[in-house]
Amino acid sequence: MTGDHSTSAAEPLTAGRADRPIEGRCRTVIEGVSPEIDGGRFPIKRVVGEQVTVETDAFADGHDVVVSLLLYRKEDEQRWRARPMQPIGNDRWRAAFRVDAVGCYYYTVTAWVDHFLSWRHDFARRVEAEDIRLAARVGAGLIVATAQRATGEHRQHLSQWSARLAAGGDPQSLKDEALREDLAAIASRYPDRRFSTVYRRELAVIVDRERARFSAWYEMFPRSCSEVPERHGTFADCEARLSYVADMGFDVAYLPPIHPIGATFRKGRNNALEADGSDVGSPWAIGATEGGHKAMHPDLGAPDDFRRLVAKARSLGIEIALDIAYQCSPDHPYLREHPEWFRWRPDATVQYAENPPKKYQDIYPFNFESDQWQGLWTELKSVLLHWIGEGVRIFRVDNPHTKPFPFWEWAIAEIRREHPDVIFLSEAFTRPKIMHRLAKLGFTQSYTYFAWRNTKEEIQEYFSELCQSPSREYFRPNCWPNTPDILTEYLQFGGRAAFMIRLALAATLSANYGIYGPAFELLERTPREPGSEEYMNAEKYERRIWELNREDSLKDFIARVNRARRDNPALQHDWSLKFFPVDNEQIICYAKATEDLSNIVVVVVNLDPHHTQSGWVEIDLQALRVDPHAPYQMHDLLTGARYLWSGPRNYVQLDPTHLPAHLFRVRRRTHTERDFDYYM
Secondary structure, eight states: OOSOEEEESSGGGSSSOTTSOOOTTOOEEEEEEESOBGGGTBOEEEETTOEEEEEEEEEESTTOOEEEEEEEEETTOSEEEEEEOEEEETTEEEEEEEOOSSEEEEEEEEEEEOHHHHHHHHHTTOOSHHHHHHHHHHHHHHHHHHHHHOOHHHHHHHHHHHHHHHTOOOHHHHHHHHTOHHHHHHHTTSOOOTTOEEOSOOEEEEEEOGGGTSEEEEEOOGGGOOSSTTSOOOHHHHHHHHHHHHHTTOSEEEEOOOSOBOOTTOOOGGGOSSOOTTOOOOTTSBOBTTBSTTSOOTTTOOHHHHHHHHHHHHHTTOEEEEEEOOEEOTTOHHHHHOGGGSOBOTTSOBOOEEETTEEETTOEEOOTTSTTHHHHHHHHHHHHHHHHHTTOOEEEEEOGGGSOHHHHHHHHHHHHHHOTTOEEEEEOOSOHHHHHHHHHTTOSEEEOSGGGOOSHHHHHHHHHHHHHSGGGGTOOEEBOSOBTTBOOHHHHHHHHHHHHHHHHHHHHHOSEEEEETTTTTTTOOOBSSTTOOSBTTOTTTSOOOOOTTOTTOOHHHHHHHHHHHHHOGGGGOSTTOEEEOBSSTTEEEEEEEOTTSSSEEEEEEEOOSSSOEEEEEEOOHHHHTOOTTSOEEEEETTTOOEEEEOSSEEEEEEOTTTOOEEEEEEEOBOSOSSOTTOBO
């Protein structure tokens, strides 16, 4: 059986199911199907155009030939499409299919003992004349039955073949006739699948649009987009800043909450417990007299202004992402309209958010254990639908790990049913199992521990897990070197080079990454106090005026990195990541490549922001299909420089005060031996 074939949705799923009576004539065993997440409880993830490679163990008693098929279909299709699985050794089978539309696909595996192929395999080894004649008659009977399942000319060809075998004759002529490849190929199209075994589960694939796999995020506070110190930023100011964001090569502009901010218990500058009249408060303290989660801060503008912002971004190739923070200020309308959605203390006050010793008196969490939880779920879903109606298709979700898993699984599934193009980023810097559970139950992308992985050993171990372990089937990393809440020690003390190093790593180790700007490109690195990861003069609590054209800005460097990502498909995927040895622990080297190896990028980074480091890198030329006996060109996409390397072992030296990274595109000789212009 070759190519794709269509089959009834019911027919292949009637045999071998755990909920049906045992059919003792189903002799094949199917087990070890992969990919499969938690026994099929959760779907795997793919992007339109990507391949799903499925493997399984399939075997039977005795020595008969087993045939295995991969079955797959889109969620709205009634018939299964089939791909023949190929044996790869030790009763392991493999096949693949591509997903070509956003939505959900299903796949499973079926296998059976094929008596025609078993007969043909044994017939080829027969040598005695009478044995050959008798076996030919047996085969004729099998082929007659096969002909009954065939149609048109195929039925005629098979019937005639059967008759010739049944007629007997010269053993060698019979053997030649029995082993005809053309007729065997026809017979293989009509197997006897009455006693096939079907895997007990239909496994799911959630298929997203390309931005789920490849994106560059830029976080900015709308209220700080004003260039006038005395004036609150507006959506129009954000619109004016979008060209700056686009010039750096970002395709997602992420806005923290844009809703009215509560006045009760409002935090002052640097998280002061008391605010004065000029303090603007935290955008995450959502809700005031002007409205709640479906309202816009009046100083930012009106709904039409927001819609113009979304349209302007789209015209520049940028999508607006909104922060979804399911929590309320004490002034949120929900407190008056639905007091049952909150947890009340014995003193008749609402329980505010806290993580002792930290207290967040300006934020009230929802009580998801309320007796009215269903109404709460419905309302929170309607918040997402409201902003989808305003043109938003990407949401960064604040602290999803502090809300129940069943809620997220339900809400995301509900949204995706009507809007399968929506992307959800999980902002959960918490324990690994919780982060992974959120990814399994529907979040499209996930924040990672990247910000705190600094040494070569830490980076190699962590990204090998992200890119090569089974969790890659559902966990899509989105790497951020900084956020409004995270100013790492590495950035605080590493100077300009540290920012360049972390940017180069984030943007090339992960196909999805982001920065909190303009704090990042302007090298903001003063902590609120020693040992803290909080910023001094944190933008979470005050408006900032940023000098975007400062000479020390990293905007040009960031633009070069993002251009390299955009121009090189190898950097738009994660799974090809491969680390190479370097004889210096302060230098890390790795490569990414397209499936056909037409695009290969090798990255070399000095992890020491203070000192020049050098060493010998060892490239696996065989894995990259580079001729080890011919020179090859390393084109640095950051500087434009070109280096001629030969063999696997080559020398590098990186001065962090100049440029702490090489971003090489490997250019192999493709035409003449003399002309180095002819490189891929």
